[in-house]
Amino acid sequence: MITVLAGGVGGAKLVDGLAETIGDEELRVIVNTADDEEFFGLHVSPDIDTIVYTLAGIADREKGWGIEGDTYRCLEMLERYGLETWFKIGDMDFATHIYRTLMLRRGMRLSEVTDTIAKRLGIRHRIMPMTDDRVRTVVVTESERLSFQEYFVEKRGEVRVKSVIYEGAEEAEPCREVIPSIMDSRAVVIAPSNPILSIGPILALRGVRQALRKTKAVRVGVTPIIGGRAVKGPADRLMRDLGIEPSAASVARLYSDILDLFIIDEVDASMAGEASKYVPRCIATNTLMQTRQDRARLATYILTAINEIRESHQKY
Amino acid sequence: MITVLAGGVGGAKLVDGLAETIGDEELRVIVNTADDEEFFGLHVSPDIDTIVYTLAGIADREKGWGIEGDTYRCLEMLERYGLETWFKIGDMDFATHIYRTLMLRRGMRLSEVTDTIAKRLGIRHRIMPMTDDRVRTVVVTESERLSFQEYFVEKRGEVRVKSVIYEGAEEAEPCREVIPSIMDSRAVVIAPSNPILSIGPILALRGVRQALRKTKAVRVGVTPIIGGRAVKGPADRLMRDLGIEPSAASVARLYSDILDLFIIDEVDASMAGEASKYVPRCIATNTLMQTRQDRARLATYILTAINEIRESHQKY
Numbered sequence: 001m002i003t004v005l006a007g008g009v010g011g012a013k014l015v016d017g018l019a020e021t022i023g024d025e026e027l028r029v030i031v032n033t034a035d036d037e038e039f040f041g042l043h044v045s046p047d048i049d050t051i052v053y054t055l056a057g058i059a060d061r062e063k064g065w066g067i068e069g070d071t072y073r074c075l076e077m078l079e080r081y082g083l084e085t086w087f088k089i090g091d092m093d094f095a096t097h098i099y100r101t102l103m104l105r106r107g108m109r110l111s112e113v114t115d116t117i118a119k120r121l122g123i124r125h126r127i128m129p130m131t132d133d134r135v136r137t138v139v140v141t142e143s144e145r146l147s148f149q150e151y152f153v154e155k156r157g158e159v160r161v162k163s164v165i166y167e168g169a170e171e172a173e174p175c176r177e178v179i180p181s182i183m184d185s186r187a188v189v190i191a192p193s194n195p196i197l198s199i200g201p202i203l204a205l206r207g208v209r210q211a212l213r214k215t216k217a218v219r220v221g222v223t224p225i226i227g228g229r230a231v232k233g234p235a236d237r238l239m240r241d242l243g244i245e246p247s248a249a250s251v252a253r254l255y256s257d258i259l260d261l262f263i264i265d266e267v268d269a270s271m272a273g274e275a276s277k278y279v280p281r282c283i284a285t286n287t288l289m290q291t292r293q294d295r296a297r298l299a300t301y302i303l304t305a306i307n308e309i310r311e312s313h314q315k316y
Numbered sequence: 317m318i319t320v321l322a323g324g325v326g327g328a329k330l331v332d333g334l335a336e337t338i339g340d341e342e343l344r345v346i347v348n349t350a351d352d353e354e355f356f357g358l359h360v361s362p363d364i365d366t367i368v369y370t371l372a373g374i375a376d377r378e379k380g381w382g383i384e385g386d387t388y389r390c391l392e393m394l395e396r397y398g399l400e401t402w403f404k405i406g407d408m409d410f411a412t413h414i415y416r417t418l419m420l421r422r423g424m425r426l427s428e429v430t431d432t433i434a435k436r437l438g439i440r441h442r443i444m445p446m447t448d449d450r451v452r453t454v455v456v457t458e459s460e461r462l463s464f465q466e467y468f469v470e471k472r473g474e475v476r477v478k479s480v481i482y483e484g485a486e487e488a489e490p491c492r493e494v495i496p497s498i499m500d501s502r503a504v505v506i507a508p509s510n511p512i513l514s515i516g517p518i519l520a521l522r523g524v525r526q527a528l529r530k531t532k533a534v535r536v537g538v539t540p541i542i543g544g545r546a547v548k549g550p551a552d553r554l555m556r557d558l559g560i561e562p563s564a565a566s567v568a569r570l571y572s573d574i575l576d577l578f579i580i581d582e583v584d585a586s587m588a589g590e591a592s593k594y595v596p597r598c599i600a601t602n603t604l605m606q607t608r609q610d611r612a613r614l615a616t617y618i619l620t621a622i623n624e625i626r627e628s629h630q631k632y
Contacts, residue, residue, distance in 0.1 A: 071387065
């Protein structure tokens with residue numbers, strides 16, 4: 001069993017690569033839900049949906065969110081009714097939110113709903129929200145407090161951030177299988193997701209960081225920063241706003257207590273030495289996942305590295 | 317001002333004809349909401365929507381419900397998630413239910429939401445739910461109690477009905493403008509809608525029947541039964557189940573205390589005498605509304621009849 005901690009698009013791509021190459025082994029994906037939000041009265045879980053749609057093979061690859069070939073008739077009509085529609089939801093995508101909202105109102109937990117959706121879409125791996133409780137990322141600027149979606153989608157990340165708060169993280173319980181998955185897996189992979197906005201909320205949950213410190217699993221991180229820039233999203237700008245130099249080495253530092261191996265991109269190969277100050281091993285490869293082949297190649301690279309580390313552990 | 321009491325399709329067609337021919341005069345439509353139901357956690361008001369979509373010029377004329385050219389991607393996805401999808405909701409149609417549900421949850425009244433939707437779709441006339449309270453038609457058979465939608469859509473009306481109950485009608489308040497509209501209009505028209513399932517719930521509301529008895533408005537009814545058969549829907553079968561001969565005369569009898577004029581179809585012209593036992597005047601014309609021209613012609617016929625009665629009232 002391999003467990004992955006993941007946010008949205010970057011996480012989804014790596015999880016997809018792992019699912020392709022892992023064979024019969026079980027994959028468990030612990031997904032950030034601190035970006036969940038209510039739109040039009042419906043509970044939207046953007047990161048879960050991106051991973052579910054990707055594993056189900058129905059994700060829109062161009063856009064990185066939503067369902068391939070989806071249409072926007074419902075959203076256009078909602079706009080006609082005067083609602084704000086900066087958050088784009090397609091007609092098929094709406095079904096997911098309608099279904100989730102209905103089931104939550106009927107008393108199902110988010111983890112159960114996620115499980116049902118994944119199974120119905122033919123996914124054999126386990127996708128679990130980090131928590132069934134409410135945790136919300138709040139992006140604090142000079143003048144306002146923004147939800148993640150307001151910051152990322154509405155403002156396009158074009159505001160200066162003073163701090164980031166994971167509201168509710170202290171009181172929230174991780175989902176029942178989160179800690180056991182970290183403890184019992186042979187490897188835990190931190191996907192190339194935003195370390196502050198996607199992985200940060202998962203690590204902020206009670207017991208998660210400690211479990212990552214204690215587990216016997218091989219712990220591998222993949223950089224979301226290549227050549228000082230985020231592959232997607234606002235991670236670089238956000239890190240700079242928070243006084244962190246946006247580099248692979250900075251990410252290694254953020255994960256210094258919870259990784260055995262950090263994978264940086266080949267363009268940053270010269271940074272391996274610096275990153276090794278924080279993480280025991282640091283290796284460089286092409287981490288950019290533009291095609292499905294890229295995903296599988298990176299996944300194979302990670303699985304091989306995991307096996308090598310396990311073997312070396314067994315030797316000594 | 318002319319007020320219409322209406323159910324779904326038959327009501328919508330006549331209201332559309334009246335809207336076309338009435339000129340600058342205000343039309344107020346009091347609509348049955350006893351068929352409202354929650355589908356997928358969303359509040360659906362089928363009769364209101366049929367009338368709104370028809371007046372907005374976006375109704376699907378073939379089907380008689382929903383929006384012209386609508387697609388079913390959301391519904392197909394909900395089916396994939398394992399939900400029952402016998403109640404067909406198109407992608408654009410979903411927006412109406414999502415919007416309505418959201419606004420009701422925010423504390424708006426159904427009448428306010430209806431008003432906003434109608435205005436946003438460019439309708440200048442007033443469409444009002446019969447009540448903002450919850451009234452539900454229950455169709456009682458030998459073995460079960462069915463909601464209207466279960467009876468009409470799921471079972472296609474193919475069960476034997478023992479009785480019909482308007483649950484909640486005694487406690488419900490008519491919407492604020494319902495009684496004033498009936499009292500202050502120059503004419504009240506009862507549309508060719510199902511007298512038991514569509515008009516019945518409106519008449520069952522506190523004060524409505526009394527207002528219809530007292531008003532100085534010219535009160536005109538149009539038969540929904542032609543040649544012993546319902547133009548659309550299960551009115552004929554249902555009337556028979558309830559021990560009422562399905563005929564225009566029977567409808568006249570159901571409305572005997574609240575009509576000045578009853579319009580029957582020309583194929584039933586020989587029944588005018590019998591119907592006149594219940595309603596002071598009974599006239600026959602082609603009441604079938606297959607084309608938009610038919611709608612306008614029937615509306616003109618009704619408006620002319622109303623004027624004649626008003627003139628004769630003034631004379632004597």
